[in-house]
Amino acid sequence: MDLDFAPEDLAFRAEVRGFIAEAFDDDMRAKLAQSKNNHLDKAAQVRWLKRLGAKGWIAPDWPAEYGGTGWSLGQKYAFDMEMALAGAPSTSNMGLRMCAPVVMAFGTPEQKAQHLPRILSTDVWWCQGYSEPGSGSDLASLALKAERDGDHYVLNGSKTWTTLAQWADWMFCLVRTSNEDIRQKGISFLLIDMRTPGITIRPIPTLDGPAEGEQEINETFFDNVRVPMSNRIGEEGVGWTYAKYLLQFERGNAYAPGLSAQMSKVKTIANLERADRGGAMIDDPDFRRKLCEVEIKVEALNATELRIFAGRANGDAMGAVSSMLKLEGSQMQQAITELALEAAGIYAQPFVRDTWEMLQPGGNTFRAGPDYAATIAPNYFNYRKTSIYAGSNEIQHNIMAKMVLGL
Template sequence: MDIDLSTEEAAFRDEIRGFLRDHLPDTVKSGAAASPTVFVEPEIGQVWNAVLHAKGWLGYNWPKEYGGTGWSPVQRYIFEKECAEAGAPGLTVMGLKLLAPVLWTFGTPEQKAFYLPRILSGEDYWCQGFSEPGSGSDLASLQCRAVRDGDRYILNGSKIWTTHAHHANRMFCLVRTDAGVKKQAGISFLLVDLDQPGISVRPILTVAGDHEVNQVFLEDVVVPVADRVGAEGDGWTIAKFLLENERGGSCHAPKLIYDLGQLEMLARNESDGRGGLLADDPEWQRRVAQARLGAQALEMIELRIISEIAKGRKPGPQTSLTKLLASNLRQDIDLLAVDLHGVAGLQLEMQRPLYGDSAPDPIHSRAAQVAAPRYLNSLAWTIFGGSNEVQSNIIARSVLGL
């Protein structure tokens, strides 16, 4: 596999670099660096989204006919890599990367025309209503019911671990529309307006003290049949398509490698507790090298997947491999950050946000202040989007043929 950039691709990379240098706001960059949560807060993310939307690059992985760039898989990879190396925040995932591909693949012309422009403009902020109490990894066992009543559905039930539901005005949701068939066959995919009676959002604070996830209760909530994506009973097929994008729709390695580089720079000024510098400690060097080799191996796997996509093939079950590797590496690197700062890396400031003028004063440094809550939040990586155990089963069955 040839990983050298062509002349045209190198020029494209330089264009991206120049734009990031001139248009990535310092407040956004510093805010992202001081955010311990898995998903960036809207007050940071939406600012950066708006900058990219004005440039026409927000839908960088969207087809041109729906308002995207129409970039090739290689161009998309270059963009993600350059954004990671510039310290830009991750883009808003739920609408841009998860729902949008579902809409242009399975949606009606009316759904595409209405919802896709609103995702790009930021008018709609989406959350994902999949998991339920007792239906996490076994997603097919979900019990949130949607009963057909003429040209509408009436929803009753609850969703849990719903990221940014307290910010969202809409939720894409899996519901049970038929309890009399095989459990996977009785699920449908609905688009729910959260600004209506019968919906309540209860915050769930993480062990780090962050409000990122919620439980959403739905009591006689109304959804027009026109807001069902696909046919009734197609929800499981659509969910598998969406989860494949969630697990492999982005390149994780560039951000992991960037974060490792930041830790290596900080280690040049951190004491090893024995009169030397941590950067010179053999055990530290071993752990960093091990993580770097893992991230570089992941990058090669992601580039291979990009190569397959460029040939018109689907990402396939190998996205479970990238999700599994990226999740473990994310936790390893975040634990390195805690250890880097020694005792100062154990501080667990509960006030939020940790960026901006109202941020509490850190002990030692802002990086040390963020280290412990970021590591605690990163424990969710091996759970969301399908747990490590689920990914291992998919790899064993679909990739290895066991």
């Protein structure tokens, strides 16, 4: 595989840099730099996505027939890398990245016409209804009941860890439509309007007491919620198949561009901060060894992703490879936040509830240490979740053992 950029890809990379310099405004840059979970608020995210949409770049992974870019592998890689190096907001919200591929693959013509244009325009925001209080990694045990009543399902039960449900207009949701000996056969996939009577959203408080606009997770309760059967994706009882298809897109992302950008930040911090024995942290032999070990793994993951995504461009299915990318990507994300915590030293220790408000004019509260230090510990703790969500690392090992090794 030729990993060199073609001249047209280099020209495209320059175009991407020019777009980012203009569209990624100072307000977004400042807020992301001080975000404890790498999120903008909804208004800023929509503003950014609409700028990408106006450029025609909002859905790099979509087929061109539905509004995708039709980019080559080199263009897609250049776009992802430049976005990551600039620290620009992600284009991968749940509608664009997860729900849309399922609707494209299994939805009816009416469902495609209803949902895909509004996802592409960002006029509708989506959340994911998978995990339940007693069903996380063992998702097949989910119990949210959906009983037929005429041409509707009536839902009773709950979902948990519903990321950004407070912003969502719609939810793609797994429900139990029957009780089978094989639990997966009783699961169906529904699209649910979050304005439907009987839906209640309650925030789940986290230890960092997130600032306004940074609250992430929720519980979602369903009390006799009526959902039209026309909102079901595909066949009743086949939702598990559709869910597995979706997880390829949730797990099988390009991690290397973002990891490379995070490594660059760690190196900058390590050049500025002092080691215990004197000199810069970057020159400390033990820290430098750990930094090099992680960087080698990131470069290996980068080469692997390029090879895998080249195959996808030729029509290859992602399959169990998505578990491998998710496993390695999660581990590297955590390892890099550990390096950042070590590099920043004592300046990463003070707890700051709202890092953004402390920078506003007229404030009389000052943080210890440089601006970059305030988000390092919150990011470290926030990234502990990466080895759990979208299927824990243990689940990914099991999938690869079964589907790749035949164990």
